Amino acid sequence: MSGHNPLQRNYADVLARIAAGCRQHDRPLDAVRLLAVSKTFGPDAVLALADCGQRAFGENYLQEALDKISACGHQRPELRLEWHFIGPIQSNKTRPVAQHFDWVHSVDRERIAQRLSDQRPPTLEPLQVCVQVNISGEASKSGCPPQDAIALARQVHALPRLRLRGLMALPEPSDDPLHQRAQYAAVRSLFEQLRAAVPDVDTLSMGMSADLDAAIAEGATIVRVGTALFGTRDRPARAC
Ligand SMILES: *Cc1c(COP(=O)(O)O)cnc(C)c1O
Numbered sequence: 001m002s003g004h005n006p007l008q009r010n011y012a013d014v015l016a017r018i019a020a021g022c023r024q025h026d027r028p029l030d031a032v033r034l035l036a037v038s039k040t041f042g043p044d045a046v047l048a049l050a051d052c053g054q055r056a057f058g059e060n061y062l063q064e065a066l067d068k069i070s071a072c073g074h075q076r077p078e079l080r081l082e083w084h085f086i087g088p089i090q091s092n093k094t095r096p097v098a099q100h101f102d103w104v105h106s107v108d109r110e111r112i113a114q115r116l117s118d119q120r121p122p123t124l125e126p127l128q129v130c131v132q133v134n135i136s137g138e139a140s141k142s143g144c145p146p147q148d149a150i151a152l153a154r155q156v157h158a159l160p161r162l163r164l165r166g167l168m169a170l171p172e173p174s175d176d177p178l179h180q181r182a183q184y185a186a187v188r189s190l191f192e193q194l195r196a197a198v199p200d201v202d203t204l205s206m207g208m209s210a211d212l213d214a215a216i217a218e219g220a221t222i223v224r225v226g227t228a229l230f231g232t233r234d235r236p237a238r239a240c
Contacts, residue, residue, distance in 0.1 A: 007230070010228060010229050013228070014034060017212060018212065027219075032221055035058045035205070035224045035225070036054050036057050037058040038059060038230065039060045040234065041230045042071075047076055047079075050079050057081060057082070058084040058105070059083065059084070059086065061087060062096060065101075085104045085106065087106060091112055095115075098115075098161075099120075102125075103129070104127060104129050105130040106142060106168065107131050107156060108144045110155050120161035126162055126163040127162050128163050131166075132169070133169050135169045136172040142170075143169070149194070150194055153194055153201070166191060166201040166204050166221070169187040169205070170208075171184070171206075180211040180215075187204065204220050204222070205220070208223070209225050209227040210227075
């Protein structure tokens with residue numbers, strides 16, 4: 001796609017980076033999906049990117065997301081956008097997540113998984129779930145410790161209204177490609193252990209604007225990209 005406005009150009013550039021990463025690492029061109037992270041941007045930005053062809057959007061902040069989902073649904077119901085919750089989840093806020101999202105990438109404890117399953121409306125498909133792993137071990141980060149991830153994933157797998165898809169990681173930021181790659185390699189090896197235990201997992205959600213190439217090299221199947229699509233966020237992303 002030759003871009004006419006900045007958003008179209010950014011979209012084409014990100015898709016080209018993903019395709020180049022797939023080629024370079026001998027992966028099929030459709031092995032990596034783009035999740036457009038639209039946090040802090042309004043429904044107009046989402047709908048403009050949807051007009052470029054994007055359908056899957058990721059959100060971190062619940063109230064902001066609920067307003068946006070509702071606005072986009074009212075304005076363009078025919079688009080059938082797919083919404084992914086990728087932010088920290090408080091256990092008293094699970095119901096709207098279970099009601100309004102297609103995917104949750106940030107399940108990091110059993111209590112949250114149980115509540116999401118209990119609260120998933122029977123009229124909807126099972127909620128697609130990734131277990132978030134705190135790979136860098138930073139105390140401030142969400143995510144379960146790597147040594148607990150397989151057990152938590154098995155619990156998710158056993159819940160009736162959740163469908164376990166795989167793992168999500170949000171490593172500590174680094175400008176060093178080798179360090180990026182090493183962190184993603186650790187997630188990949190955990191994913192391989194998980195796949196040995198639960199063969200139907202298929203998703204490794206990792207890689208952002210600054211490091212999606214390293215993540216694709218290590219087997220990412222969903223990259224979550226905000227800044228490279230929508231530009232710099234005014235409101236600093238809250239620590240998560
Ligand atoms: C904000 C965010 C992203 C996107 O980060 P960019 O650097 O803007 O691409 C991805 N994943 C999570 C969990 C985020 O909070």
